[in-house]
Amino acid sequence: MTADIAKxxxxxxxxxxxxxxxxxxxxxxxxxxxxxxxxxxxxxVTDENVAAAHLExxxxxxxxxGIEHATHVLPTGETTKSxxxxxxxxxxxxxxxxERGDIVIAFGGGVIGDLAGFAAGVVRRGxxxxxxxxxxxxxxxxxxxxxxxxxxxxxxxxxxxxxxxxLVLADTDVLxxxxxxxxxxxxxxxxKYGLIDKPEFFVWLEKNWHQVxxxxxxxxxxxxxxxxxxxxxxxxxEFETGDRALLNLGHTxxxxxxxxxxxxxxxxxxxxxxxxxMALAHRFSTRxxxxxxxxxxxxxAHLRAVGLPTCIDEIPGMKPTAEAxxxxxxxxKKVSRGALTFILTRGIGQxxxxxxxxxxxxxxxxxxxxER
Amino acid sequence: MTADIAKxxxxxxxxxxxxxxxxxxxxxxxxxxxxxxxxxxxxxVTDENVAAAHLExxxxxxxxxGIEHATHVLPTGETTKSxxxxxxxxxxxxxxxxERGDIVIAFGGGVIGDLAGFAAGVVRRGxxxxxxxxxxxxxxxxxxxxxxxxxxxxxxxxxxxxxxxxLVLADTDVLxxxxxxxxxxxxxxxxKYGLIDKPEFFVWLEKNWHQVxxxxxxxxxxxxxxxxxxxxxxxxxEFETGDRALLNLGHTxxxxxxxxxxxxxxxxxxxxxxxxxMALAHRFSTRxxxxxxxxxxxxxAHLRAVGLPTCIDEIPGMKPTAEAxxxxxxxxKKVSRGALTFILTRGIGQxxxxxxxxxxxxxxxxxxxxER
Ligand SMILES: NC(=O)c1ccc[n+]([C@@H]2O[C@H](COP(=O)([O-])OP(=O)(O)OC[C@H]3O[C@@H](n4cnc5c(N)ncnc54)[C@H](O)[C@@H]3O)[C@@H](O)[C@H]2O)c1
Ligand SMILES: NC(=O)c1ccc[n+]([C@@H]2O[C@H](COP(=O)([O-])OP(=O)(O)OC[C@H]3O[C@@H](n4cnc5c(N)ncnc54)[C@H](O)[C@@H]3O)[C@@H](O)[C@H]2O)c1
Ligand SMILES: [Zn+2]
Ligand SMILES: [Zn+2]
Numbered sequence: 001m002t003a004d005i006a007k008x009x010x011x012x013x014x015x016x017x018x019x020x021x022x023x024x025x026x027x028x029x030x031x032x033x034x035x036x037x038x039x040x041x042x043x044x045v046t047d048e049n050v051a052a053a054h055l056e057x058x059x060x061x062x063x064x065x066g067i068e069h070a071t072h073v074l075p076t077g078e079t080t081k082s083x084x085x086x087x088x089x090x091x092x093x094x095x096x097x098x099e100r101g102d103i104v105i106a107f108g109g110g111v112i113g114d115l116a117g118f119a120a121g122v123v124r125r126g127x128x129x130x131x132x133x134x135x136x137x138x139x140x141x142x143x144x145x146x147x148x149x150x151x152x153x154x155x156x157x158x159x160x161x162x163x164x165x166x167l168v169l170a171d172t173d174v175l176x177x178x179x180x181x182x183x184x185x186x187x188x189x190x191x192k193y194g195l196i197d198k199p200e201f202f203v204w205l206e207k208n209w210h211q212v213x214x215x216x217x218x219x220x221x222x223x224x225x226x227x228x229x230x231x232x233x234x235x236x237x238e239f240e241t242g243d244r245a246l247l248n249l250g251h252t253x254x255x256x257x258x259x260x261x262x263x264x265x266x267x268x269x270x271x272x273x274x275x276x277x278m279a280l281a282h283r284f285s286t287r288x289x290x291x292x293x294x295x296x297x298x299x300x301a302h303l304r305a306v307g308l309p310t311c312i313d314e315i316p317g318m319k320p321t322a323e324a325x326x327x328x329x330x331x332x333k334k335v336s337r338g339a340l341t342f343i344l345t346r347g348i349g350q351x352x353x354x355x356x357x358x359x360x361x362x363x364x365x366x367x368x369x370x371e372r
Numbered sequence: 373m374t375a376d377i378a379k380x381x382x383x384x385x386x387x388x389x390x391x392x393x394x395x396x397x398x399x400x401x402x403x404x405x406x407x408x409x410x411x412x413x414x415x416x417v418t419d420e421n422v423a424a425a426h427l428e429x430x431x432x433x434x435x436x437x438g439i440e441h442a443t444h445v446l447p448t449g450e451t452t453k454s455x456x457x458x459x460x461x462x463x464x465x466x467x468x469x470x471e472r473g474d475i476v477i478a479f480g481g482g483v484i485g486d487l488a489g490f491a492a493g494v495v496r497r498g499x500x501x502x503x504x505x506x507x508x509x510x511x512x513x514x515x516x517x518x519x520x521x522x523x524x525x526x527x528x529x530x531x532x533x534x535x536x537x538x539l540v541l542a543d544t545d546v547l548x549x550x551x552x553x554x555x556x557x558x559x560x561x562x563x564k565y566g567l568i569d570k571p572e573f574f575v576w577l578e579k580n581w582h583q584v585x586x587x588x589x590x591x592x593x594x595x596x597x598x599x600x601x602x603x604x605x606x607x608x609x610e611f612e613t614g615d616r617a618l619l620n621l622g623h624t625x626x627x628x629x630x631x632x633x634x635x636x637x638x639x640x641x642x643x644x645x646x647x648x649x650m651a652l653a654h655r656f657s658t659r660x661x662x663x664x665x666x667x668x669x670x671x672x673a674h675l676r677a678v679g680l681p682t683c684i685d686e687i688p689g690m691k692p693t694a695e696a697x698x699x700x701x702x703x704x705k706k707v708s709r710g711a712l713t714f715i716l717t718r719g720i721g722q723x724x725x726x727x728x729x730x731x732x733x734x735x736x737x738x739x740x741x742x743e744r
Contacts, residue, residue: 090524160494
């Protein structure tokens with residue numbers, strides 16, 4: 001491993017693994033895999049966009065390392081996280097006669113990571129898998145922590161397993177083919193880690209976000225710090241029974257907005273929903289006299305600076321009522337037995353889990369936000 | 373709990389649970405569940421046969437205990453273990469708005485246990501579930517140990533998760549509505565535990581099998597000893613990386629026979645395949661000079677006494693070649709990288725895992741068996 005590669009260790013006892021972050025990791029994937037997992041066979045699961053831009057490079061790398069492999073290319077988009085595609089992926093892995101010790105390589109954004117990870121988790125009751133995240137969101141969030149899954153008719157991510165990868169390879173160069181909009185959306189999750197409990201990271205981002213967007217060392221650093229932040233939370237709470245809920249900062253509002261838009265990514269992608277959700281969470285905390293309005297304004301200013309939305313009315317064609325949004329919030333899976341759980345904050349980098357937030361307070365806040 | 377109920381503890385650290393075995397447990401299911409798991413909500417998953425005979429009793433029991441519940445009735449038979457039924461079951465559980473702490477109740481034979489357990493394992497990445505096994509096979513085998521799953525186009529049970537139940541309630545009375553043939557098939561697995569490492573249990577079965585078939589205390593005892601035997605193995609090897617393979621006694625041959633019959637239960641049900649497989653495993657061990665031919669004959673005699681088949685040619689319309697069977701054996705998932713693993717024996721109750729059995733030996737043995 002060269003010195004340019006950052007390494008983050010996810011500590012989960014016998015399920016521990018490394019995240020490598022840096023330039024050229026797709027080209028070195030084969031060698032890294034053989035080094036760490038031995039001479040396995042592999043199934044690459046990817047989507048059409050990623051395949052068009054990067055599949056040849058990955059295949060060449062595996063070939064060079066002597067890793068026999070097959071490839072399963074899925075359509076792009078959130079609707080790929082379905083039972084039908086899960087079944088097709090599982091059958092493709094079995095058709096390739098892979099065994100428990102062989103690997104599934106998730107080569108794509110969060111959609112591919114979630115689906116391929118779930119497939120790996122259920123083929124022969126669990127086979128090994130490797131994440132090669134290609135979107136910023138996947139590199140800083142979805143590829144770390146072992147949550148996998150698909151969507152149900154009744155909501156997003158309601159079906160899946162906890163299944164940790166054996167290795168995560170985040171190649172910072174592949175992000176160059178990602179659209180500006182998708183990059184920004186992933187960046188919202190980077191900001192999130194600063195806001196949860198790393199105020200100094202938030203300050204660093206305010207100064208260095210231009211470099212993060214343009215690539216190079218700052219990008220690698222931002223991804224590594226984000227992965228470390230997520231790894232720390234996951235290490236404390238692998239199965240999401242407590243602390244891991246902090247990662248939902250901005251997500252309760254964000255999910256409601258996504259659901260209201262019927263997950264139409266033309267109008268709103270996840271990270272944009274999270275950006276608006278984080279701005280709302282800070283303003284809501286201000287309203288509840290928990291945090292200063294200066295902090296809320298500063299969060300908003302940074303999100304705006306990078307081009308992310310912070311207000312509900314920035315979503316094209318979006319005219320929800322407060323009641324409608326509250327209904328979506330109550331349906332969100334983080335709502336346990338009708339009690340509203342929110343991630344609130346005492347200021348930048350001082351988030352906490354607030355249980356039993358009265359829904360009347362949420363409603364009043366939403367009414368005020370929508371009136372502006 | 374009354375004194376008539378036998379209890380077996382499956383020791384798996386924080387995933388430990390009790391198996392209760394005895395008369396009237398369906399009627400007491402609601403009370404036992406509330407006692408142990410609190411006031412949960414429930415989804416009963418069952419099949420048409422079991423629903424016709426016992427659903428009302430279970431529903432009344434839950435109602436009486438104040439357990440709000442819905443019911444999902446599936447068609448009977450092995451083909452129910454499919455992606456399509458998994459999806460329908462998962463969506464039904466979500467439609468009922470069950471949360472992680474609520475329960476899925478698998479109320480049926482091994483088919484229902486495997487499917488409902490898998491569904492419980494993936495809804496919200498794992499919710500609690502309770503096994504109420506209604507076939508003898510399910511009571512002594514499939515409901516214990518946490519293996520769940522469905523079938524793939526490429527083979528049986530190739531897709532699933534390890535997901536332990538929170539409680540198993542084996543009502544010995546419900547077996548009275550089971551067909552004689554299904555009861556016998558389950559009995560083959562009871563015999564299996566004796567043959568693996570409990571010679572005294574095998575002797576007891578030779579003497580008491582009539583009582584086991586007719587019900588009452590001997591039946592309860594046989595089920596409890598079987599559950600204890602399985603619990604011991606599972607406790608040593610939850611994820612089937614070693615010892616648990618002993619439970620496959622008779623199954624390598626058995627699965628090949630089932631596959632050759634295209635899983636047509638009119639010709640062969642699983643337990644019958646296992647009975648023939650166990651007889652073959654003992655004869656094969658004799659041929660390899662591992663065990664005495666007296667022991668092999670005694671095993672055969674007992675299986676015949678209860679009405680189970682012991683020879684391949686007892687399967688109606690079954691004329692496989694040795695080569696054909698070997699092909700199915702090589703395809704079985706227990707075959708790792710082409711090396712043949714068999715459960716062989718040094719005599720009754722003295723089984724062991726034999727790795728690297730030469731396929732030429734297996735072929736020669738099968739040729740001899742088919743010539744007789
Ligand atoms: N498992 C978790 O812990 C977790 C956490 C957060 C989000 N998620 C899930 O992640 C998903 C969102 O992830 P996402 O934003 O990566 O979505 P995505 O996978 O749909 O990727 C976004 C778009 O970018 C394209 N793309 C990806 N990499 C590219 C590249 N290098 N070059 C060109 N195009 C590229 C994709 O084809 C897609 O069109 C959601 O389904 C969400 O539920 C999961
Ligand atoms: N998970 C495991 O560890 C494990 C172990 C062994 C077998 N299995 C699986 O178990 C399945 C076989 O189980 P099975 O033999 O119970 O099959 P099954 O569930 O199909 O039941 C057999 C038949 O008996 C009927 N039945 C069940 N209980 C009844 C009752 N009380 N009264 C009347 N009819 C009743 C069913 O409707 C069915 O027609 C297979 O799919 C096998 O792969 C799983
Ligand atoms: Zn997110
Ligand atoms: Zn069996």
